[in-house]
Amino acid sequence: MFNVDADSYKKYYPEFPDELKELGDLYNQFNDETDDILLAFNEYLKIFPIINYWRIEVFYSWDICRQSLVCATAVFEDNLRNIDLNDISKERIYNENIVEYYLDNVTYRVFSILEKIGQMVNVLMELGYKEHEVSYLEVKNKLIEIYPDHHITGIFTLLENGDSNNKKLRKYRNSITHRRDPKQQFFQLKNMKLSWEHGEGNEDFNQIIVNRSFLRKPELTIEELLKVITSFYHRLTDYIKYLFLVTLPEIIKRYEDEVEFYQSQIPEELKKELNINSKE
Secondary structure: OOOOOHHHHHHHHHHOOOOOHHHHHHHHHHHHHOOHHHHHHOOOOOOHHHHHHHHHHHHHHHHHHHHHHHHHHHHHHHHOOOOOOOOOOHHHHHHHHHHHHHHHHHHHHHHHHHHHHHHHHHHHOOOOOOHHHOOHHHHHHHHHHHOOOOHHHHHHHHOOOOOHHHHHHHHHHHHHHHOOOOOOOEEEEEEEEEEEEOOOOOOOEEEEEEEEEEEEOOOOOHHHHHHHHHHHHHHHHHHHHHHHHHHHHHHHHHHHHHHHHHHHOOOHHHHHHHOOOOOO
């Protein structure tokens, strides 16, 4: 990551530890211990490499978010925390731009992560969508429709329950993508009523409605956005851990069932010759 020295990075790194490393190691261990031929040709197991591919994509994008938040936090805390918002120096603007770059990077990636999770779950749960048809929302709604009591369906609804930062971040992403940057001043049209006296008495007025532009204050500060994104990131991290923790045993169970079935089809004499152990 650029614009952040090694000392600053190490200082704030503990706030965003690599919480997915051990989980990734478990998936890699399972992948190393499985039979590649069985995974490739077995009708029920051929989806596992695809699931693991999406798992790697999710974990990689999450790690980029993690590193970006370390950098954003370092620059903000070391260079902006005690700076007056009315300070218009080049240094303040430069540091705000760095923080904004990292935060926008995280903003786009966290929602990309959800879409990739949708791809993985579509394959795992055999929902039937083609890759270009998949969206996180479509997958969630389909799960609720056909697997309302499944534990993965329950996990899908956890992310959005009771978390206002989810809505705030979606609103921010939508705004910077389709309209304007809510961290900047902006002009907005508004009706204004103009009236003036006429005649000799004060009770007589003329009135007109004028629609004109007004300069509005920013709706969001860099500090507020950092708090929203950091909170959502930690919630997303727990969500990813929980989802992939409960997914792995299901994958292992399917694999073991297929291996057991495969072995049950082999004559005992051939098992002894091939040194294949039968399950008791």
